[in-house]
């Protein structure tokens with residue numbers, strides 16, 4: 001059964017691939033699985049039909065027969081469990097790869113998201129100027145630790161896994177800030193992720209959606 005995932009009708013990042021449907025597209029491409037996309041507007045995301053799929057009114061969602069999932073981490077994990085290519089067979093290596101998925105989502109991504117909050121959502125607040133350096137320090141601390149663990153390896157634990165997929169995508173959000181370049185090993189790690197053919201296919205597919213919306217003027 002071909003799954004259907006939801007994505008923004010018009011991505012706020014203008015096709016930079018930062019929206020979380022990108023993770024799901026990437027995972028499906030790594031697994032060599034076809035998928036369909038249902039585009040949703042911000043209005044439609046607040047409607048009961050979408051809220052029945054995603055209680056928080058967000059994207060991505062994943063529908064496959066009777067199964068409906070939300071949360072990019074859970075979706076990527078499901079894909080990785082169903083298909084070869086994203087999680088090692090060895091039980092311990094598999095558990096470690098899953099640990100990296102959680103680390104990406106729970107430990108590395110939260111301070112990175114704070115940067116978006118302080119810059120964009122709270123950018124006009126009187127405290128934003130004081131808060132920004134604190135947030136950046138927290139990010140740097142995490143990046144130092146991550147970089148130390150990665151060392152000169154290509155991937156976090158042996159072969160590329162869903163843990164790397166989630167980590168690379170979480171780190172990508174830092175690219176425009178230039179902070180990633182302070183950590184050359186991590187910048188190279190992200191570049192390796194972006195160079196994967198599966199990443200490129202997923203990126204092109206989400207960019208095509210944005211370009212088409214631009215063309216329509218929607």
Ligand SMILES: N[C@@H](CCC(=O)N[C@@H](CS)C(=O)NCC(=O)O)C(=O)O
Pocket residue numbers: 018019020021057058059060070071072073
């Ligand atoms: N933890 C969720 C976060 C989902 C999320 O924040 N989605 C964003 C797009 S990347 C969204 O739908 N934003 C619109 C909104 O929250 O109204 C996941 O990983 O799937």
